[in-house]
Amino acid sequence: MSTIIKGNNFRDLVASTLEAAGFHAESEIRVGPKKVDVIWHREDIDGIIRYGVEAKDYASALSMVECREFVTDYGTLVNDKAVDRAWLISRGDVSPDGRLLVDKNPNLKCMTFAELQRRLMNLDPYLRHLVETFEHDRIPEWFVAPHTDEDEPLDDVVDRWLVEFDAPPLAIVSGYGKGKTTFARHLAARLARNALANPTERLPILIPLGEIVEEQSLEGLLGKVFTTGPGVRGYNFGLFQSLNRLGRFVIIFDGFDEMKHGMTLHRFEQMIVELMRLDAGGAKIVILGRDTAFQDDIEFKSIILGRQTTAGGTEVAARDRRAFRQVQLREFSLDEAHAYVRAFFPIAANDALRQLPEVDREHWKTARIEELTVGTLDPLLIRPVHAQMLCHIATDRTVELKSLSKHGLFDRFVHFLLDREVRKAGRDPNFTLATRRRFNAEVALWLWLQGGVSTTSLAHVPFELCKTAAAGVQHDYDESALRKELTAGCLIEKAAGTVYFGHRSLQEFLVSEAILTRSANAGFSERDLDIYIRAVNSEIVDFIVGAMDSQDSARTAMERWLANLPGWESIDLEKTGMRLLVALYERLKPDSDVLGPWQPFLEYFSANGQIEYAFRSRRAREVARRLAFDSRTASFRVQASTALLIARLLSANQESRPDLVAGMVDPNSIRTAIAKAREIGKHKIHYVRREADYALWLLLSSLTFSMSQSGSGVVVNLDSFYSDAADGSPVDVIDRATEGGENVVIPPQALYRSWGARESEIERVRPFFTERSISDRIRPLEVEVLRKRHVRSSAVSETLRQARPTLTMPRKKLS
Secondary structure (H helix, E strand, O other), X not given: OOHHHHHHHHHHHHHHHHHHOOOEEEEEEEEOOEEEEEEEEEEEOOEEEEEEEEEEOOOOOEOHHHHHHHHHHHHHHHHOOOOOEEEEEEOOOEOHHHHHHHHOOOOEEEEEHHHHHHHHOEOHHHHHHHHHHHHHOOHHXXXXXXEEOOOOEHHHHHHHHHHOOOOOOEEEEEOOOOOHHHHHHHHHHHHHHHHHHOOOOOEEEEEEOOOOOOOOOHHHHHHHHHHOOOOOEOOOHHHHHHHHHOXXXXXXXXXXXXXXXXXXXXXXXXXXXXXXXXXXXXXXEEEEEEHHHOOOHHHHHHHOOOEEXXXXXXXXXXXXXXXXXXXXXXXXXXXXXXXXXXXXXHHHHHHHOOOOOHHHHHHHHHHHHHHHHOOOOHHHHOOHHHHHHHHHHHOOOOOOHHHOOHHHHHHHHHHXXXXXXXXXXXXXXXXXXXXXXXXXXXXXXXXXXXXXXXXXXXXXOOHHHHHHHOOOOOOOOOHHHHHHHHHHOOOOEEEOOEEEOOOHHHHHHHHHHHHHHHHOOOOOOHHHHHHHHHHOOHHHHHHHHHHHHHOHHHHHHHHHHHHHOOOOOEEEEOHHHHHHHHHHHHHHOOOHHHOHHHHHHHHHHHHHOOOOOOOOOHHHHHHHHHHHHHHHHXXXXXXXXXXXXXXXXXXXXXHHHHHHHHHHOOHHHHHHHHHHHHHHOOOOOEEEOOOOOHHHHHHHHOEEEEEEOOEEEEEEEHHHHHHHHHHHOOEXXXXXXXXXXXXXXXXXXXXXXXXXXXXXXXXXXXXXHHOHHHHOOEEEOEEEEOOOOOOOXXXXXXXXXXXXXXXEEOOOOOO
C-alpha cells in the first residue's frame, strides 16, 4: 500500500471516529492556503467551535520537524481565525520535544490517536472506580490467582490471547465457586491500572450480567453500566462500537449462566448473538459462567462451540457469530487453599474479634488458621467459595470445625446470610429467620421444578408459597405486601422485579431442605416421590444424605420414601435418583421384603459401591448371583425387575454371563419342560407361559442353539433378552450402554458348572441342549405388552427367530 493511500485511510479513520462521537467532520477541506485533513466542529455554550486536524500515519515517532511544520501552518490558521483550534493526531508516538513545542502554543494540541479516543469517551473515572472498588473490598490482600485445568496460570492465558491477532472470543467456563467472578474483577482492575498508566492500552469494560439481567439489548446493558456508578462523559453506543472495532476495549461479560436462567435454549442463543454483536474488528471479548448453564452437550455445542443441531441430528455452524475458545478452571491446590485461608481469615475475623485484646486476638487467629489448614477440612477448602464460607463460619469461636461436613457448612452459611437479612432495618421482625428460611427453600424448590432455572419475576412467585412460609405469623399484609416483605429479605433478591440465586449450590442446598420438609408431611405419596426423585441432582443428593447423617428429623422424613417405594413404578429412573435411594437403603436398613421390585436394584448397587452395572467388587458379583437365584421363588414383580437387572449385568460383565443365566434359570424348570414336551408327543409344542415360569420364558424368548465340531452352544440374543425383560419390569435404572448388545454363546458345560448339579441331575437337563427334537418343541408363549418404552432395535436377523404364537393383552399392574 502506498504512503499516500495509508495517509488517506488514517485521515478517514480519524474523521469517522469523530463522526461516531457525534461531531460533524469533513475530510480534505481547503482553509485559506492550507488543505486541512479534517475539519470538525462542536456546539459549545457560547457558540460553535471549529477544529482543524492534521493526521499523520508515520511508522516512526513524529519528529520535531513535523511538529514545527504543524505549528507554522496551523498556528497561522488559528491566528487568522480560520479555525478556532487545531490538533496534530499521530498514529504512533510523538517525540517529547515535538509534543512540548506544539502544546506550548495556545489552541494547538498534539496527541496520539489512542489519546484522542480516550478524550472522546472519557472512561478514566470508570477505570478508577474498577480499581478502587477492587481495593476497597481488600481483594488484592487475599486473591489467589486461578489456574486452568491444564495447570496454567489464567492470567498468562488471557495475556497471550490479548496480543493474538484476530483471536476468537474467550469463554472461561467452570463449576460453581471456582473464582470466576473474583477473577473477572481482578482482570478488570489489572487492565484498568495499565490503561490509566498508558493511554494506548486497552480499556476493560466489566459487565456483570447477573445484576442487570433484565436488560435484553446490548445498548441497554452498556447504558446501564455507564450510567450507574461514575458517569462516563461522551458515551454513546455508536462511538463505543467504533472504538471497540478499533481494538480499544476488553469487554468482560461475567455470569452468562445467571443471564441464562429462565431462558429457553433459543432465547439463550439469541442473547449470546446479541452480545456478540461486539465481536468485530479488533474487539476482545471474554465471557465467564458456570458449566451448569448447559443442560446437555447440545446446548454446550450451540452456545460455546457455535455448533447448532438440526432436527435431523446434524451439526451445523452458527451463521451469525464465531465460536468461543473455551478455558476450564481447576479448583485450588491444597497449597493455594491454605494460602487463601491464611490471607482471608484474618480479614474476616477482625470484626468478629473486635472485643478481644489484640494479643489474644492474634493468638486465636493463628490457632484457628492452623485448625483450618491441618488437613481434615481440605476436601472443602479446595473450592474457593467453600473456603471463603468456611473462613466466615470459623470466625464463630463456638463452632467445632473438626466435625463440619459440607451440609453443615451450608447449613451455617445459609443461617448467617439470613440472620444478616433479618437484622436489616426495615425488615418486619415478626418474620423470623426460620420463616424466611422456609420461604427461601420453598421458592428454591418451586424454581427448580420449573426446569432447574433460578430467576423469575417477583410477580410470578406463587402466593401459596408466601402463605405456607408465613403460616402462624401475625400480620395484616395483603397478597402484594406479603410477597414484597418476604422477597425483600430473601437470598435471591438481586434487582427490582428479578430474583436470582447467586450460587447454584446455595439453591441446591435450599431445594434439599424443601424436599426434606415436604417429605415429612403425612400426606407424602408415590406421586411426590416421583416428582422429587426426578428433580434431584448429585449436589442435592449429597445435601439430603448429609442431613440424614446429622438430623434425626431428616431420617424420619426420608422413611416415607421407603414406605412408598413398593408401589412406585418407574421405568426411567436416572442414576442420580438411584444413588439417593441406595443411600436411604444403607442408612435406614429396611427389610428387603418391604422394598418391592426395587429390592434387587438396591441390594446390587449397594454391594457394588457405585451406581454402575459393571462389577466393581467380588461382593457385587456374589450378590448379583444370589439375587438371580432368589428371584426363582420371588413375587412376579420382583422376578421381572431382577430379570431386567440381570439383562443389564449381562451386557456389562462378559466373564460372568454363565453364572448370571444359571442363577436365574432353575434347572428343575428345564427338567419339567422336557418332561411335558415328551408327555404331549413328538409333534406337539409345549408352550411356557410368562406368568408360570418367567425366567425360563425370558430365556426361551432370546435363545437359539449353535452347533459346531466342538459341540453345541446356547446363543443368547442380549438385545432380545433386554427388550423382553424391560417390557416385563415395572422399574428400571437407565443406562444406555447396557441396553442389550451382541449375541452371546454360552457352552452348556458352563451352565452345568454354575448349577453345581450332580451328574445324574445334569443328565436330566442335557436333552434340552443336545436334542433338537426336544428343544424345538419347548417354546415361549409370546406376550405383547402394550406400553411405550425405549428399547434398542434388535440386531438379530428375523430369519433366526422361529415363528411363535402371540397372545396380545393390555398391561395390568403386576402383583
